[in-house]
Amino acid sequence: MHVLVIDDDVRLSSLLTTYLTSQGLTVDTRPDGARGLGAISTQAIARGPVTPGVGVQDALRYDAVILDVMLPDFDGFEVLKRIRAVSDVPVLMLTAKGEPNDRIRGLEGGADDYLGKPFEPRELLARLRAIARRRGPEGTRDGLIVAGNLIIDRFAREARLDDVIVPLTSYQFAILLALAEHAGRVLDREHLMRLARGDDSEAFDRSIDVHVSRIRALIGDDPREPTLIRTVRGAGYVFIARIARTGDERPRGL
Missing domain, CATH: 3.40.50.2300 (Response regulator)
Known part of the structure; x- marks a missing residue:
């Protein structure tokens, strides 16, 4: 310490x-x-x-x-x-x-x-x-999630790819953060929307697909050979990258 x-x-x-x-x-x-x-x-x-x-x-x-x-x-x-x-x-x-x-x-x-x-x-x-x-465990307090060259900063509410800010909307950032915070866990569309927008979300179910597609494009994740976000057919999405939080060398995720 x-x-x-x-x-x-x-x-x-x-x-x-x-x-x-x-x-x-x-x-x-x-x-x-x-x-x-x-x-x-x-x-x-x-x-x-x-x-x-x-x-x-x-x-x-x-x-x-x-x-x-x-x-x-x-x-x-x-x-x-x-x-x-x-x-x-x-x-x-x-x-x-x-x-x-x-x-x-x-x-x-x-x-x-x-x-x-x-x-x-x-x-x-x-x-x-x-x-x-x-x-909680060492490294969970600092607000940074690192997945390779992608850094997600809770405090700044921004993501950086190769140290360049990714131009996400606030909702897209919330989706990405929710996926990363639950790395390795499949989130169905309804659950993902609740995590991103709160329990009062009234978005249409399929709208999440559009946002995830845009997020993938912005972070350079090819949906055909994903390294960050995988679509689980009939179930939802899962963040598959191995992640670490600053100060914690133990990787998480798949």
């Missing part, structure tokens, strides 16, 4: 680094919000609105962030807000304050957990591991 500690308390950061490293974790430290955000994503400290998904690749370096509420530049809640604009990396907030409102504010702002100072390092480690268990 690779952890980033954002805290201006040099002594505490040093103690955490020593302890967590002894437990097999890799630890980086930053003494203020600006440098902490810079370590996660350069886009997170840009002035003005932050485009979701931009800079996410940088954020994928960390499995968790330990964030102090009291920092010398931004407060921890502002840092959390900027982190959440570009990443869903797990965040555990630290504070010397015990007010319930601070805990509630942090959790409502997107923190995964909250720990008041002083605390036992073992408890912090236990909470980090609990967050990791809730987040």
Whole structure:
């Protein structure tokens, strides 16, 4: 597990680094919000609105962030807000304050957990591991699905082929994402439409075929010899490529 500690308390950061490293974790430290955000994503400290998904690749370096509420530049809640604009990396907030409102504010702002100072390092480690268990297997949190030279980015809501954006409509992207997320599983047309559009979908059954055909053309997948999406006659479609999620070297799919 690779952890980033954002805290201006040099002594505490040093103690955490020593302890967590002894437990097999890799630890980086930053003494203020600006440098902490810079370590996660350069886009997170840009002035003005932050485009979701931009800079996410940088954020994928960390499995968790330990964030102090009291920092010398931004407060921890502002840092959390900027982190959440570009990443869903797990965040555990630290504070010397015990007010319930601070805990509630942090959790409502997107923190995964909250720990008041002083605390036992073992408890912090236990909470980090609990967050990791809730987040699922390594690599499932980051929003990137890789199938050969095709990259599907949930956060940016885009697909790239050989690092070039594929001009999919939002619905076509949703179809591709649904297929990739269920790699190796045959999805009938009705189920695929529900996954892509939601339970209130009113599209005609066969319209999905047109969209899948267009997706194949855009990602260079020959339906006669498919390497990504296969038609299962009378059943639906299945994503057949071996996929990996960033940070997870284990392939999935057929």
